[in-house]
Amino acid sequence: MYRSSTCKPFSDLDLDTMALTVWAEARGEEIIGQRAVAWVIRNRWEQPGWWSRQRGDGIPDDTIQAVCRDPWQFSCWNPSDPQSHRLHEPATLRREDVQSIRSICERVLNESRDNDPTLGSDHYCTRLIAPHTKWAINRKPTASIGNHLFYRIGLHP
Secondary structure (H helix, E strand, O other): OEEOOOOOEEOHHHHHHHHHHHHHHHOOOOHHHHHHHHHHHHHHHHOOOHHHOOOOOOOOOOOHHHHHHOOOOOHHHOOOOOOHHHHHOHHHHHOHHHHHHHHHHHHHHHOOHHHOOOOOOOEEEEOOOHHHOOOOOOOOOOEEEOOEEEEOOOOOO
16 A cells, blocks of 8 residues: 555556556557546545546445446446557556556646646546546646647646
């Protein structure tokens, strides 16, 4: 068990789940883009809400695992995502690029909130789909990093 910079505990499974999520969602991004996606996960985890409380799914509520894996939160975990099966293969976690992202995630969990490049965002989507994403339409992004736009929708300032 580890503790974040805000003293919230997290497990190896939480960190592995976070790394796999960032890898699946942002592996084509520069490190700053991967860090930004990791910050969205941290922001949601530190301020639990509907995104981490899916009853009956077998995932402990208000954990990093729940933030990432609860239904329809990060598309890479959706059964309809053509790559979702890779997240369940043990070999994926052993990949060098996933291990590098795991280190990024661990640093994000242990650094000051002042280092959040997303400015407290709890959502993001790619620039390409933003004009077609219901929750993003008519919203102003809090940050634009790489191919993603970041938004603060569910969290209070």
